[in-house]
Amino acid sequence: MDSGLRQTIEDFLYLEAELLDERRLREWLELFTDDARYWAPIRHNPLERPDDLTEELSKPGDSYYFNDTKQTLKIRVERVYSKQAWAEIPPSRTRRLISNVRVKKDDGTEIEVHSNFLVYRTRMEKDEDIFVGTRKDILRRVDSAMKIARRTIVLDQAVLAAKNISIFL
Amino acid sequence: MEIKSLVDPEGGLINRRIFADREIYELERERLFARCWLYLGHESEIPKPGDFATAYMGEEPVILWRDLNGKARAFLNMCRHRGNRVCRADRGNAKVFTCSYHGWTYSSDGKLAIVPRAEAFRDLDRDKWGLIPVAQLDSYKGLIFATFDPEAPALLEYLGDMAWYLDILLDRREGGTEVSGPHRWIVDANWKTAAENFGGDGYHIASTHGSARDLGVDTTTSETRISAKGHQISCGNGHILVAWVTPPEDAGPWFAQPVTELADYMKKHAGEIEKRLGEVRARKVSPSAGTVFPNLSVHWLTRTIRVWHPRGPDKMEIWSWAIVDKAAPPEIKEIMRFTSQYRFSPTGVFEQDDMDNWIQVTGAARSVIGRRYPANYQMSLSEPASEIGLRGRLSSRWSDSNQLSLYLHWAKVLEAKNWGEIRSSAA
Numbered sequence: 001m002d003s004g005l006r007q008t009i010e011d012f013l014y015l016e017a018e019l020l021d022e023r024r025l026r027e028w029l030e031l032f033t034d035d036a037r038y039w040a041p042i043r044h045n046p047l048e049r050p051d052d053l054t055e056e057l058s059k060p061g062d063s064y065y066f067n068d069t070k071q072t073l074k075i076r077v078e079r080v081y082s083k084q085a086w087a088e089i090p091p092s093r094t095r096r097l098i099s100n101v102r103v104k105k106d107d108g109t110e111i112e113v114h115s116n117f118l119v120y121r122t123r124m125e126k127d128e129d130i131f132v133g134t135r136k137d138i139l140r141r142v143d144s145a146m147k148i149a150r151r152t153i154v155l156d157q158a159v160l161a162a163k164n165i166s167i168f169l
Numbered sequence: 170m171e172i173k174s175l176v177d178p179e180g181g182l183i184n185r186r187i188f189a190d191r192e193i194y195e196l197e198r199e200r201l202f203a204r205c206w207l208y209l210g211h212e213s214e215i216p217k218p219g220d221f222a223t224a225y226m227g228e229e230p231v232i233l234w235r236d237l238n239g240k241a242r243a244f245l246n247m248c249r250h251r252g253n254r255v256c257r258a259d260r261g262n263a264k265v266f267t268c269s270y271h272g273w274t275y276s277s278d279g280k281l282a283i284v285p286r287a288e289a290f291r292d293l294d295r296d297k298w299g300l301i302p303v304a305q306l307d308s309y310k311g312l313i314f315a316t317f318d319p320e321a322p323a324l325l326e327y328l329g330d331m332a333w334y335l336d337i338l339l340d341r342r343e344g345g346t347e348v349s350g351p352h353r354w355i356v357d358a359n360w361k362t363a364a365e366n367f368g369g370d371g372y373h374i375a376s377t378h379g380s381a382r383d384l385g386v387d388t389t390t391s392e393t394r395i396s397a398k399g400h401q402i403s404c405g406n407g408h409i410l411v412a413w414v415t416p417p418e419d420a421g422p423w424f425a426q427p428v429t430e431l432a433d434y435m436k437k438h439a440g441e442i443e444k445r446l447g448e449v450r451a452r453k454v455s456p457s458a459g460t461v462f463p464n465l466s467v468h469w470l471t472r473t474i475r476v477w478h479p480r481g482p483d484k485m486e487i488w489s490w491a492i493v494d495k496a497a498p499p500e501i502k503e504i505m506r507f508t509s510q511y512r513f514s515p516t517g518v519f520e521q522d523d524m525d526n527w528i529q530v531t532g533a534a535r536s537v538i539g540r541r542y543p544a545n546y547q548m549s550l551s552e553p554a555s556e557i558g559l560r561g562r563l564s565s566r567w568s569d570s571n572q573l574s575l576y577l578h579w580a581k582v583l584e585a586k587n588w589g590e591i592r593s594s595a596a
Contacts, residue, residue: 040516042352047261061499063350063491065516067507075384079518084379087521158259159486160354163524165516 009113009139010101012146017096020168025077028168032070033140033147040065040153040169057154065165066153076168087166092123094167110149111139121167129162131155131169172196172583176576181547181569183576188359189534193583194482200583201463202227204318206327208465208476209233209243211490212311213347214260219277222260225478225486226317231303232256233313236277237264241308243315244279244300255300275300310339311346312474320588330560331408331461337450338469341422341435341442342496348474349506350490352514358527359534360464360477360485361579366523367458367466367475368409369401369571372548377526381518388457388471388512388519389413389425399457400554401571404561407578409571410459410467414555415452422446425455427470430504434497453557462578472505473513483531489514546572 019028032038041057041064050056058064068076079085097118105112119131138150153169170192175184187193207226210233214222221234223246230246232255246254248268255266255275265282267274274283279300287293303315307324309332314324325332339346366373374382381387387394399413415424422442423435435442443451456469464477475489491509493502512519533539546569554563564570585591 042350044259045257047256047258047263058349061349061503063352063506063510063514065352065514067510072511075386076518079380079384082380082383084376084383085522086377086380086525158353160352160515162354162515163356163528164354164521166521 005106005111006101006103008146009103009111010098012139013098013101013113013115016148017098021094021096023091025080025168029070029074029077031146031148032073033142033149034070036070036073036148037150038066038068038073038153039151040067040155043155043158045158065155080166085166087164090124092121092167095120109141111141113137113139117169119167119169121162131162131165131167132157133169135169170196172580176573176580177543178573178577181545181549181573182543183546185534185536185540185542185544187534187576187579188361188531189482191482194479196583197479198227200585201579202229202479204316204321204588205463205582206305206314206316206321206324207463208461208474209306209313209315211346211348211474211492212241212308212313213495215241217262219262219264220260221256221258221263223256223258225476225488226303226315227479229317230254231315232266232300233315234263234277238278241306241313242277242279243303243306243313244275245302247301248273249281249298249300273298310336312339318588322588322592327406328461329406329408330404331406331410331459333450333560334402334404334410334412334456334459335461335467336446337454337456338467338472338492340445342438342445342494343441344495346492347495348490348492351475351488352490352510353486353488354515355480355484355486356524356528357484358524358531359483360479361575362527362530363477363485363487363523364460364462364464364466365572365575366527367468368460368575369411369458369569371399371401371411371457371566373526377522378519380522381512384518386512386518387427388468389427389455393425393455397566398555399566400559400563401566401568402456402459402559402561402563403571403574407462407575407582408460409462409575410456411566411571412454412456412559414454414557420452422451424452425457425470428504428508430501431508434501449558453555454559460575462575463582468509468513471512471519472509475513483535546576 043056080088100116102114114136116134121129133155136152140147140149209224210222215235218237218239231243232246233243248255250273253270255268265274272285276282281295281298304319306315402410413425422439423432426432458468460466467474472492478486480486491506493505548569550565550567552565
């Protein structure tokens with residue numbers, strides 16, 4: 001895979017992280033295609049070491065952190081701007097570290113990209129959470145822009161050590 | 170300690186210490202969590218022989234395990250030898266569990282089957298060293314409960330009138346229900362803050378959850394909220410719920426359903442639902458949320474069941490499942506699961522906003538000055554009870570009656586030396 005493409009994608013992911021860290025959520029939402037899916041499975045500890053890591057993850061038909069369309073994501077975004085979204089009043093301060101960007105596939109229209117994330121969240125006086133995991137994105141070239149058509153977020157924790165996920169990953 | 174003095178039902182006052190005191194918490198572990206029937210899991214999580222799911226009863230780790238003959242059993246997840254956990258997985262299928270430490274191996278009926286170098290032990294009677302079973306295990310329409318107390322009343326007696334209301338979620342369709350999950354997460358709040366909230370706090374919704382409602386995401390319909398006809402219902406034994414009462418012109422089992430597709434589904438199957446539940450439960454009442462004493466809570470309309478596992482006086486671990494009709498078509502099941510988790514889960518647009526409230530209520534109980542001032546449970550709007558054949562003691566939706574009956578029962582259980590005393594004073 002050519003490094004020029006990876007650089008373009010890294011720039012895109014860093015811009016996305018910047019929009020989220022700067023709480024520009026409406027602009028962030030515009031990075032998604034209209035038919036986007038935003039999916040985050042839950043996970044469990046298996047009895048035996050599986051050959052396929054995804055066996056530890058919930059599948060469609062099971063539970064999940066997120067199973068959103070752009071429309072249900074939009075409600076989440078608009079909620080944060082409303083007056084009584086207490087989980088984000090006062091707002092979380094976040095810092096996203098995006099790394100290990102791998103371009104897995106490119107069919108000319110859509111690109112499959114994997115990346116790792118570490119999201120530090122602090123809020124109010126001294127609340128602290130660290131969300132760590134990997135993302136599997138399908139990015140789509142729309143006109144001259146890049147958009148997120150599908151995002152899968154896999155958190156590493158089995159029991160979430162946070163009171164909520166009121167931010168976006 | 171005088172537990173009863175911490176709860177003043179006449180004055181509507183609760184001493185904040187109940188939410189943070191270590192001594193009270195240790196008493197809860199001994200007298201409440203080691204004695205009451207606690208929710209372990211759903212039949213649909215362990216359908217086949219050998220299937221298991223690990224769970225907790227209070228802070229006690231347990232294995233819920235369908236034995237090779239198909240009987241559901243539960244054991245303390247502790248090797249009898251040194252105490253290591255014999256199972257480290259969350260779920261799966263196993264014929265035996267072998268302790269990683271020295272290899273003691275237990276069969277699915279809990280018996281100690283294999284002891285490496287057994288000949289080196291002094292008269293080891295393997296029959297005496299099996300996994301520690303719960304004292305009683307039973308299920309109610311898919312929900313599996315257990316207790317560590319052999320003196321506890323039978324599950325059906327323990328649930329009392331609450332079972333009648335649970336049917337409205339569990340027994341709408343042939344085949345009952347199935348669950349997905351659980352979501353598991355940690356919150357720095359006392360478990361009772363959540364149990365009392367789900368048990369009857371219709372009052373907090375306008376303030377705490379105003380944002381979700383403003384954006385058209387609710388746990389019921391706006392028409393239901395405008396009419397606001399409903400009751401707190403106390404079923405005795407600490408079981409409490411809050412329910413909408415159906416207006417006569419809109420009577421039907423689709424009443425109060427928060428999502429159009431689910432209302433349509435209920436309409437389609439109204440005949441079956443009414444046949445199973447009878448007229449009153451199908452057409453005249455629609456429970457929203459409730460708590461099965463002590464720490465299982467239910468949201469009927471958004472279809473979640475959850476356990477508030479205690480993790481110390483000021484910490485809990487929430488386990489939450491979405492629960493759907495087994496007979497529903499796949500697309501309706503998915504709408505049910507989404508309706509549930511989009512509202513109630515760590516990412517839920519309702520549930521996210523609850524957490525800081527409960528954390529800070531717990532924090533206030535640690536405050537030396539704050540503890541000098543009791544918490545207010547004085548809401549008690551007087552309005553006539555609906556004469557529609559409901560069970561339990563009815564009070565206004567705008568009341569703290571449920572919360573007080575929860576804490577009165579809680580105090581009774583903590584003070585009682587045995588189940589005989591709890592039963593004799595049950596009101």
